[in-house]
Amino acid sequence: xxxxxxxxxxxxxxxxxxxxxxxxxxxxxxxxxxxxxxxxxxxxxxxxxxxxxxxxxxxxxxxxxxxxxxxxxxxxxxxxxxxxxxxxxxxxxxxxxxxxxxxxxxxxxxxxxxxxxxxxxxxxxxxxxxxxxxxxxxxxxxxxxxxxxxxxxxxxxxxxxxxxxxxxxxxxxxxxxxxxxxxxxxxxxxxxxxxxxxxxxxxxxxxxxxxxxxxxxxxxxxxxxxxxxxxxxxxxxxxxxxxxxxxxxx
Numbered sequence: 001x002x003x004x005x006x007x008x009x010x011x012x013x014x015x016x017x018x019x020x021x022x023x024x025x026x027x028x029x030x031x032x033x034x035x036x037x038x039x040x041x042x043x044x045x046x047x048x049x050x051x052x053x054x055x056x057x058x059x060x061x062x063x064x065x066x067x068x069x070x071x072x073x074x075x076x077x078x079x080x081x082x083x084x085x086x087x088x089x090x091x092x093x094x095x096x097x098x099x100x101x102x103x104x105x106x107x108x109x110x111x112x113x114x115x116x117x118x119x120x121x122x123x124x125x126x127x128x129x130x131x132x133x134x135x136x137x138x139x140x141x142x143x144x145x146x147x148x149x150x151x152x153x154x155x156x157x158x159x160x161x162x163x164x165x166x167x168x169x170x171x172x173x174x175x176x177x178x179x180x181x182x183x184x185x186x187x188x189x190x191x192x193x194x195x196x197x198x199x200x201x202x203x204x205x206x207x208x209x210x211x212x213x214x215x216x217x218x219x220x221x222x223x224x225x226x227x228x229x230x231x232x233x234x235x236x237x238x239x240x241x242x243x244x245x246x247x248x249x250x
Contacts, residue, residue, distance in 0.1 A: 003223050005030035007123060008070035010063065012036045012053060012110055013080030014046065017179035018129060021211035022077055022218050029219065031075065034066035036110070053080045053106030063113040073117040075222045078107040079129040081147075083181045088142040096143055103147035107154065118167050123224045128155050129214075130171040132237045152233060159231035168230040170221040175237030178208040203238030204245050 009026045013019040014035025023046045027033045033046040036059075040048025047069050051062025067073050081103045084091060091099075107128055118124040131148040133141050152171060159169040176182060176199045189195040200207050217236045220226055235241050 002030040003225050004075075004219075007031045007074040007224075008067075008072050009033045009075035009077065009222070010036060010066045010070075010073060010110075010114065011046075011077040011079060012051075012106070013129075014048075014077075015039055015041050017181070018174065018177060018211045018214045018218075019077070019079040021215035022079065025212070025215045025219050026075070026077075026222070032070050034070055036062045036066065037080070053109060054101045056109050059106075059109040060113045063110065063117070067117050072120065073114060074121040074123050074125070076111065076114045076118065076126045077129070077218060077222065078110055078126060079218075080106050080110075081129060084143040084147075085140050086142060087140065091143050099143050100147055100150075103144075104150045104154065107151065111158065115162070115167070119165055122166070123227075124165075124167040125222045125226075126158065126167065126169045127218050127221045128169070128171040129218070130155065130173045130233060132173050132175045132235065132240055134173060135233070135235075135241055155233065156231050163230055168221075168227070170226075170229060170232045170234065172214060172217045172221060173233050173235045173237060173241070174214045175203050175209045175235075175240045177214055178210055182208070203240045204243045205238035207238065209236055209238055 004026055009031045011019050011023040014023045015037040023033050023035050027045045034049050035041055035046050036049050036051040049062045049066045052058040082099055084099045128151055130151045133145040134148040134152040155169055155171040214236050217234050
């Protein structure tokens with residue numbers, strides 16, 4: 001497939017996990033791609049631009065650098081984010097501010113800097129990385145869920161604001177994905193094998209979602225082939241949100 005031929009894409013949080021898988025897939029499908037990250041990935045397939053999504057000036061410099069290198073911008077993948085654990089009372093105000101600053105305001109800053117460039121594209125698309133945590137109550141994820149609920153609402157509002165400018169805005173809602181953050185959580189667990197089994201079991205397909213599977217969904221939403229799709233949340237969660245299967249053997 002080469003549906004991104006001639007298009008220019010910026011991926012935030014592109015150094016690892018879902019962001020890196022997405023950047024590589026878009027490049028494989030013909031896009032010129034830049035990755036914005038604190039430590040961008042090395043290599044020839046994508047341009048690396050250094051940027052901190054919690055700093056507006058840094059974001060604007062990085063977006064301008066990416067647009068200059070790419071020669072314009074057609075697609076923004078708003079993927080940078082951090083995780084958080086705990087109930088509503090187990091994170092202090094500073095941690096709430098920190099995670100909100102990255103997961104929500106970080107997307108706002110990047111979109112704000114990118115929109116003037118996207119308005120000049122004939123195939124403008126924004127895809128925000130949201131989460132199953134926006135639509136399902138997960139234990140020990142109060143702060144993280146609050147940020148992803150905000151991302152879902154932000155996506156819908158942005159889609160309404162920019163539809164008449166020809167800019168499509170969607171989000172992808174991964175289930176528990178086999179990313180470096182999940183790897184670190186498992187490493188810190190008392191019984192990593194049991195914890196992985198529990199995470200796998202809560203998704204009806206019985207396994208974690210892969211970064212490549214989420215990347216494929218992001219690529220669909222960003223593609224000109226999805227030109228009639230905006231204001232949509234696409235779940236890639238192994239059936240976790242919508243299915244209620246009976247336990248096996250019953």
